[in-house]
Amino acid sequence: MGRTSDAREKIISAAQSLIELRGYSALGVAEICKTAGVPKGSFYYFFESKEALALTVLDEHWVGQRREWTRVLGGDAAPLERLRQLFEETEASQRAGQQSCGTVSGCLFGNLTLELSNQTEAIRERLQEIFDAQVGMVESVVAEARERGEVAVADPREAARSVVAQLEGQVLFAKLYNNTSQLSVLWANCLALLGARTPQEVAAEA
């Protein structure tokens, strides 16, 4: 059982790396198994199809990312400060990815949204759930900032969606130019989108 369970993890890990490098459609099951170092028979023991594997990769990636987002966005810092930390960690994580594999891989969820959402409904639905959850997490922080009078937004959910959209758009550019420095504008753009007073403005009034 120990070895079998290893094989499953190896397949998932190989698939995630390959999908980040080359997308989903370009991959075949044989290549995934070869990279994972497991016989092809193992694949169909654990996964019904390549699509089932892709859903598992999405789930596992989201488990990890949700843990990070929860740690940052559910922390003790002031709400806008938590959003700033989220962008800093996003930039750091894209930079770390670039250092390890030579190119900025971007956001796995954004990549698969543009590649696959019109092709498989199961993947579209899973990605919708993940982005709904991301937007919901940002929305809570925006609502908290609004209660403190730090942002001027009519609809915290819509504002949160725009913040996540800006994040996805800038990550797209980071991938296109293989350059993460552009991500440093996320914080200022987030403040602008939220009609926020800057921390300096808030401090000056205190």
Next chain:
Amino acid sequence: MGRTSDAREKIISAAQSLIELRGYSALGVAEICKTAGVPKGSFYYFFESKEALALTVLDEHWVGQRREWTRVLGGDAAPLERLRQLFEETEASQRAGQQSCGTVSGCLFGNLTLELSNQTEAIRERLQEIFDAQVGMVESVVAEARERGEVAVADPREAARSVVAQLEGQVLFAKLYNNTSQLSVLWANCLALLGARTPQEVAAEA
């Protein structure tokens, strides 16, 4: 010669439709030729490779889109008004695409950026040139608005990049949810990102 030239156009047109529906990697030359209704031999008469075809599809799509962007952004209206028109036309064009093929296809350039920019340098470079040109066109309008005192941006190029990033991020969501209505926030978000006074504010001071 007339027929030969038809075949080339048919291949490009079929490839564009198929790439918009299913991405690049999922396609084979045989399928493109079948959809185009041309023999496979014609393909290699006109295109060295599938990648060469993709570059041509990008170029032709950009010729059409640049014409639209030039018409709107180079028009006689006030600069911010021209940006508003750009977003309205983007929304209308995504909606028209959805009506004709059942799903929002998103932005061909954004789709291929996330699918391919780490895989082929030739496509990455072409997409960089196209996005550079888009950002440059928006930058000119932002610089004009700044001269008129209508926006508060330190760096028109960086501001323009953020406007285009927001556009790409929102189009990603439109594709994910197969719903173009979210694109209606682009105009308000653009004003926020540019630190713009609203047309009402400008009029009130006049």
